[in-house]
Amino acid sequence: MILTIERLGHLGDAIAQGENGPIFVAQVLPGEVVEGELKGDKLLNARIVTPSADRVRPPCAHARTCGGCLMQHATDDFVVAWKTEVVRSALAGQGLDVPLRPILTSPPKSRRRATLAGRRTKSGAMIGFHARGSDALVAVPNCLLLHPDLMAAFPALEALVVTGGSRKTELALTITRSLAGADASVTGGKPLDGQLRLELARVAEAHGLARLTWDGEGVALRTAPMQAMGRAMVAPPPGAFLQATEQGQADLLTAVQDAVGGAKRITDLFAGSGTFALPLSEQAEVHAVEGDAAMIAALDKGWRQADGLKRITSEVRDLFRRPLEPDEFKKVQAVVIDPPRAGAEAQTKTLAGSKVPVIAYVSCNPVTFARDAKTLISAGYSLDWVQPVDQFRWSSHVELAARFSL
Structure with missing residues (x-):
């Protein structure tokens, strides 16, 4: 055909x-x-x-078989135009026509966090990504997506698979670049017992891993896997959310700072480990709300150990089941909200009933963002601009930051 x-x-x-x-x-x-x-x-x-x-000819030798990248066969200009149109179309689906700023794209070899698959082989181990639409594992020794520091951690991942994997199962290895070295979190391996714990700890020591977590249980902590968030240093809990690239985090933060302007009292919803709350506390008092207690604890510790920051109060709260109500935004001059892919339908409805002058909305899903944007606009907010951000280069994903004002 x-x-x-x-x-x-x-x-x-x-x-x-x-x-x-x-x-x-x-x-x-x-x-x-x-x-x-x-x-x-x-x-x-x-x-x-x-x-x-x-x-174009794909720049990566693995592009035809590996499922880690989707769009290496297209020019950068085409991908920029396509992802911009994805955002525009999502907004148009809600009847919205909003100015879009030029998309900001992270460079190659900049992904600082990725989940790879690992399998034991007769001669050792294979580490890589799955082929597109398949369970077949593709080794990626020359990957152009991952940061060189993650590529340098492949021998450690191979050693972990050989030590704690079996020929019958596949391991998921989440590896994160930190200022203190690689932070590894592994699932799907052998059950942890005393002997395996000792062997895995030796692997972590031999390969200089900052931290090793095995099926949710800490095995080794050579040094805290710190991430810079403004002036603060934070050690997020194992497997915690982190922006995919440092450039992407910086681009989103710049957009958020632009959106909130000179606000002196800010509420940060879905605050995570402090991606926005900690840098914003250099200029404003911040109330950080997050459903994960471990991430809030990491944020709070980072704030307490940093110098020159204004007060941050924090709260563990499930914003899907118990969103902040309009009266809880009294005297708040700006809100930052960064929900997961499902968006924040319940929280957006209560925000729409508040009188917060400015809302900075960060989203990894243009469709749910457009839905929530329609709710805010229907309540009288203006959507001033949308900033697309492409952290997941060569993929179908696109993120954005936006400013709403009354």
């Missing part, structure tokens, strides 16, 4: 129109003519008959 690709979906699959509806094709671009085998609503083994002017 020969098809002409019409558009790119928000998940990165190209879409052509077939006799019975849309047909999806992986790793091709709008305008390309492709030939392949139709199976259901997918065109398999697609061969490009007529390439797009936006097609």
Whole structure:
């Protein structure tokens, strides 16, 4: 079957129109003519008959097999335009037409946190990402996505798999770059007993891991895996949320600071370990609210050990089940909200009933952001601008920061 690709979906699959509806094709671009085998609503083994002017040779040697990246076959300009349109389309779906600032993209080799898969082999271990749409594991020794410090930790990950894995199971290895070295959190390995704990601790010591966590239990802590958040130094709990790149974190923080302006009393919702609360406390008193007690404890410790910060109060609270009510925002001059992908429907409704002058909204899902934005706008807020941020280079993900004002 020969098809002409019409558009790119928000998940990165190209879409052509077939006799019975849309047909999806992986790793091709709008305008390309492709030939392949139709199976259901997918065109398999697609061969490009007529390439797009936006097609480039993927820079990474693993691009054709690895599922870690999606869009290396397209020019950077194409990806920027596509991700910008993803944000624009999500807003348009709620009837919103808002000025978009130029997208900010993190550079190659900048991902400081990733979850890789590991399996034992006859000769040792294999570490990598899964092939696209498959359980097959692809080794990525020349990955252009991960920070060099994470690549340097691969021997440690291999040693962990050899020590604590089996030939029958696959391990998930979350590795995070910290100022003190690699921070590893592993799941799916052998049950932890005294002997295994000792062997894993030796691996951590031999390879200089800052911290090792095994199925949620601490095994080794050579030194606290610190992250810089403004003037403060924070050791997030194992597996805790962290912005994917340092550049992405800086871009989002700059947008948030621009949004809140000179506000002196700020409430930070879904505050995590202090990504925004701690830098903002250099200028304002901040009340930080987060549902995870360990992250709030890390934030509080970071604040107490830093110099020159204004007061931060903190609260452990499930904002999905018990959002802050309008009267809890009295005297608050700005709110920062950074919910997970599901957005913050309940909290947005109570925010809409408040009189907070400014809201800085950070989102990793343009669709749920647009839904929440419609709620705020319907209550009288103006959406002043939206700043797209691309931390997940070559993927289908796009984040944003936005400013609402009364």
